Amino acid sequence: AQKVTQAQTEISVVEKEDVTLDCVYETRDTTYYLFWYKQPPSGELVFLIRRNSFDEQNEISGRYSWNFQKSTSSFNFTITASQVVDSAVYFCALSGTNTGNQFYFGTGTSLTVIP
Amino acid sequence: GAGVSQSPSNKVTEKGKDVELRCDPISGHTALYWYRQSLGQGLEFLIYFQGNSAPDKSGLPSDRFSAERTGGSVSTLTIQRTQQEDSAVYLCASTLFAGERREQFFGPGTRLTVL
Numbered sequence: 001a002q003k004v005t006q007a008q009t010e011i012s013v014v015e016k017e018d019v020t021l022d023c024v025y026e027t028r029d030t031t032y033y034l035f036w037y038k039q040p041p042s043g044e045l046v047f048l049i050r051r052n053s054f055d056e057q058n059e060i061s062g063r064y065s066w067n068f069q070k071s072t073s074s075f076n077f078t079i080t081a082s083q084v085v086d087s088a089v090y091f092c093a094l095s096g097t098n099t100g101n102q103f104y105f106g107t108g109t110s111l112t113v114i115p
Numbered sequence: 116g117a118g119v120s121q122s123p124s125n126k127v128t129e130k131g132k133d134v135e136l137r138c139d140p141i142s143g144h145t146a147l148y149w150y151r152q153s154l155g156q157g158l159e160f161l162i163y164f165q166g167n168s169a170p171d172k173s174g175l176p177s178d179r180f181s182a183e184r185t186g187g188s189v190s191t192l193t194i195q196r197t198q199q200e201d202s203a204v205y206l207c208a209s210t211l212f213a214g215e216r217r218e219q220f221f222g223p224g225t226r227l228t229v230l
Contacts, residue, residue: 033217043204045221052215091157095217101146101165101210103219107157 002027004094006106013082014114021077021090021109029053029096034068034075039108040088051075082113117141119222121207127228128197136192136225140209147190148219149182150206158206164190165212197229 003026013019025034036048049059051068059066063080079086092106120139128134140147149161160174164184175181179197184190194201204226208219 033215035218037221044223045206045208047218047220050216050218093219100163100171101212101217102160102163102171103148105158 002029002094002096002102002104004092004104004106006090006092006109008109009107010110010112012112012114015084016081018078018080019082019111021079021092021111023075023077023092023106025073025075025092025094025104027073027094027096029098032094032096035093035095035103036066036075036077037091037093038088039091045091048077079111082111084113084115087111087113119207119209119220121205121222121225123225124223125226125228127230129230130199131196133193133195134197134227136194136205136227138190138192138207138209138222140188140190140207141211141220142188144209144211144220145187146210146212147184148208148210149190149192150208151203152206152224153203161192161205194227197227199229202227202229 005024008022032053034051037045038048039045049066056068065078067076089108089110091108094104122137126134145166147164150158151161152158162182163171179195182192204224206224207222210217210219
């Protein structure tokens with residue numbers, strides 16, 4: 001079964017705080033891909049990052065960083081020094097090579113950054 | 116165009132009417148997906164087109180829903196005899212499967228309101 005769990009439904013932080021969004025996945029595929037998307041209040045989903053199952057190297061992009069750990073089936077997303085513009089719903093997604101190119105999305109985490 | 120476009124952006128209809136929603140994917144993208152997002156909810160997969168293969172219709176909620184993709188490009192999602200529970204934002208995404216690249220790019224969505 002393919003499944004993505006985002007246990008945090010809503011998170012509120014004060015501006016400049018760091019925040020980590022959790023993502024746990026289930027898959028039987030040996031090759032798979034993980035994604036994070038941002039959906040701001042305007043509504044359009046924006047692709048943030050793709051990670052391949054064979055590359056566990058963590059990635060940093062400005063204030064964003066991602067921690068991929070196959071041992072715990074997790075792909076967590078950290079925003080450092082959060083800003084009001086980071087307020088959005090964040091979705092984690094999974095795509096496996098043996099599932100007909102289907103994408104499986106978590107239920108999303110709503111992040112509010114309070115000025 | 117540079118991104119995925121959808122039309123109309125908003126559609127208000129009366130219960131029982133048919134509606135057509137259109138999606139123009141990114142040029143060259145071979146795969147096209149339709150999702151439904153109810154207010155404050157995650158993404159519900161509806162249907163998926165890949166090249167000339169038969170579409171994956173496994174997510175369509177009822178036989179009132181259908182979709183087609185003409186010429187491997189533009190897609191139309193049709194909802195017949197609309198019901199109030201069909202009210203949602205309908206999202207379209209396209210993907211270019213090329214090596215490790217398989218991220219989805221989303222359109223702005225069509226907000227459907229059934230009165």
